[in-house]
Amino acid sequence: MGQPLEWGRRYLMVQPDHFRIDYVINPYMSTHDQPDPALTLKQWESLRQAIVDAGGEVEVLAQRADSPDMVYAMNLGLAAADGRAMLSHMRFEPRRLESLSAAEWFTEAGFRLDRTGGEGVGPHFESGDAFVFGDSLVVGYGPRTEEAALKHLATEWNIRVRGLRIAHEGMYHLDLPFCPVDSTHAMIYPPAFDAASQAELSGIVPDPIVLTDEEAFAFSANSIVVGETIIMPACSPRLYDVFTDLGLRVVVLDLSEFHKGGGSIRCLTNPLDFPLAAISTPGGELVLPA
Numbered sequence: 001m002g003q004p005l006e007w008g009r010r011y012l013m014v015q016p017d018h019f020r021i022d023y024v025i026n027p028y029m030s031t032h033d034q035p036d037p038a039l040t041l042k043q044w045e046s047l048r049q050a051i052v053d054a055g056g057e058v059e060v061l062a063q064r065a066d067s068p069d070m071v072y073a074m075n076l077g078l079a080a081a082d083g084r085a086m087l088s089h090m091r092f093e094p095r096r097l098e099s100l101s102a103a104e105w106f107t108e109a110g111f112r113l114d115r116t117g118g119e120g121v122g123p124h125f126e127s128g129d130a131f132v133f134g135d136s137l138v139v140g141y142g143p144r145t146e147e148a149a150l151k152h153l154a155t156e157w158n159i160r161v162r163g164l165r166i167a168h169e170g171m172y173h174l175d176l177p178f179c180p181v182d183s184t185h186a187m188i189y190p191p192a193f194d195a196a197s198q199a200e201l202s203g204i205v206p207d208p209i210v211l212t213d214e215e216a217f218a219f220s221a222n223s224i225v226v227g228e229t230i231i232m233p234a235c236s237p238r239l240y241d242v243f244t245d246l247g248l249r250v251v252v253l254d255l256s257e258f259h260k261g262g263g264s265i266r267c268l269t270n271p272l273d274f275p276l277a278a279i280s281t282p283g284g285e286l287v288l289p290a
């Protein structure tokens with residue numbers, strides 16, 4: 001039986017005042033399918049409210065007019081409860097301006113900022129690829145985050161990092177095929193990973209909740225757990241039973257406008273309280289799939 005997650009009470013969200021599809025950097029995006037601004041704001045507000053209702057806290061950052069994807073706050077940087085933050089170094093050029101605002105926000109909020117891509121050089125890292133789970137920081141790499149960033153995270157922060165190679169273009173961030181639910185349970189979608197990483201994953205997750213294709217592509221793993229509540233963009237009857245049996249209250253919200261940019265509930269929320277103490281190890285340690 002798992003214990004509740006030690007994190008996920010405090011989030012950063014970006015108010016979607018300039019959400020558009022201006023370019024295509026994942027298979028879900030099309031410039032011919034634009035979000036409706038009023039519905040976008042309404043859906044975002046329902047998520048903010050659901051987090052507060054579940055006992056969570058939300059900090060809100062204004063969206064830059066020049067950064068339509070900035071609404072996906074999960075990618076702004078990896079923030080820890082002890083005040084460290086690793087700024088993302090986005091793979092695609094149109095998202096890099098977001099980092100200017102993110103750096104300013106993290107600094108003003110009192111975080112000590114590190115970067116994998118100082119001065120624009122260095123490996124790409126997108127924080128939607130990283131979660132604390134078990135004894136390590138689990139990091140997806142391939143489509144967005146580069147393998148070299150994992151080494152940087154491990155040594156810079158003296159933590160244990162376990163890499164999983166993502167091999168599916170529709171699952172381009174780890175937060176699409178992987179979602180920690182409690183200390184032992186996580187939703188996983190194995191086809192997102194190469195064979196060696198699938199093997200690695202079974203060692204990482206003691207109690208896997210394996211998603212069907214349909215569940216995975218409804219963004220079921222792009223959910224968040226806030227206290228006793230799991231907030232999901234979609235929940236099949238089977239998953240509903242799994243989560244209620246685990247003692248969770250299931251809240252399902254419609255975030256359809258944000259699916260047009262290729263993200264949902266997790267992508268819109270950046271946890272600010274990842275515990276690093278549980279995963280720290282002198283000198284750092286990096287475990288990569290064979």
Ligand SMILES: NC(=[NH2+])NCCC[C@H](N)C(=O)O
Pocket residue numbers: 025026029069072074075095128173175176261262263264266267268
């Ligand atoms: N954490 C996430 N998966 N965020 C989704 C990001 C979506 C954004 N359009 C991109 O491709 O970068």
